Amino acid sequence: MTRALTTIGLDADDTLWQNEHYYRLTEEHFRALLIDYAEPAMISDRLLEAEKRNLAYYGFGIKGFTLSMIETALDITEGRASGKVIGDILAIGRDLLSHPVETLPGVGDVLEALAGRYFLALITKGDLFDQERKLAQSGLGDFFDAVEIVSDKNATTYRRIFCKHGDEPERAMMVGNSLKSDIVPALAVGAWGVFVPHELTWVLEHVEKPIEAPRFRELAEIKDLPELIASIE
Structure with missing residues (x-):
């Protein structure tokens, strides 16, 4: 199946x-x-x-x-x-570059629930050394099957990553707090886009919610992600 x-x-x-x-x-x-x-x-x-x-x-x-x-x-x-x-x-x-890494509530439990059942890819942009440092200090690295630190996030980025690590974008999902970087471009290539707002988001990451997109979803908290995924499966 x-x-x-x-x-x-x-x-x-x-x-x-x-x-x-x-x-x-x-x-x-x-x-x-x-x-x-x-x-x-x-x-x-x-x-x-x-x-x-x-x-x-x-x-x-x-x-x-x-x-x-x-x-x-x-x-x-x-x-x-x-x-x-x-x-x-x-x-x-x-x-x-040396601030402490404070994981958000529920993140560890969610990754533990999904690891092994799905191919998990960390997809992030920013300074290479800083992102590697934060991942190492977070203690979350072992949950991920792949780590992609990219210069920017756009439709081309997601198509490449989901074709490289998965079964095409149509069977992939992107989860993040930025509509502009995480959600809209993932939706553009046919993936699911799950928006998990954060109380603080850089102003340059603000765009309108793609509420008309059939694969757009929004969660108040990341802890609800496994339940959402179950409803899709």
């Missing part, structure tokens, strides 16, 4: 463990460093503009974020940011 679902991809940051929370704390620290030059809201706006510009150059992750903070500091201070300020920005960027 042909199974309806054989492969499950899961996002990492803010799906399996906390991530955006640490970026928000770092941004608060960054605003404090520049408080003598601009209002906090303006600093955040300028930083977001820099991040948007720099995605094409630096990609996603902490290194690009740190470079965007430096660029923003030079912009706001009109090149007068001191060496100490630049050094402080580099320091808070490094701190992001």
Whole structure:
């Protein structure tokens, strides 16, 4: 009998463990460093503009974020940011690379329930070393049959991964907290897309919910994933 679902991809940051929370704390620290030059809201706006510009150059992750903070500091201070300020920005960027890994509630139980029954693939984007560090420290690595750390998540990414590791996208599912990166492109190649919102999501990951897509699902908590999968099977 042909199974309806054989492969499950899961996002990492803010799906399996906390991530955006640490970026928000770092941004608060960054605003404090520049408080003598601009209002906090303006600093955040300028930083977001820099991040948007720099995605094409630096990609996603902490290194690009740190470079965007430096660029923003030079912009706001009109090149007068001191060496100490630049050094402080580099320091808070490094701190992001060593923050503790806090897995989200229910994640371990869900992975234990699914491992062995489905091919589990961790599909995440960002800095290679940082994502590898977080996976190792999370203690979740043994649950996964494959780990894909990619530069971006789009339809081409999911088609490649689900064809490489599974039985084509039509028998695959992607689970994550970002509609833009995890859900919409997975749906575009015929996979299931399960949206598990996180209370903090980077503004650049916001898009409209694809509520008309027949394979779109939304869960309040990841603990409900096995039950949803059972209903599909």
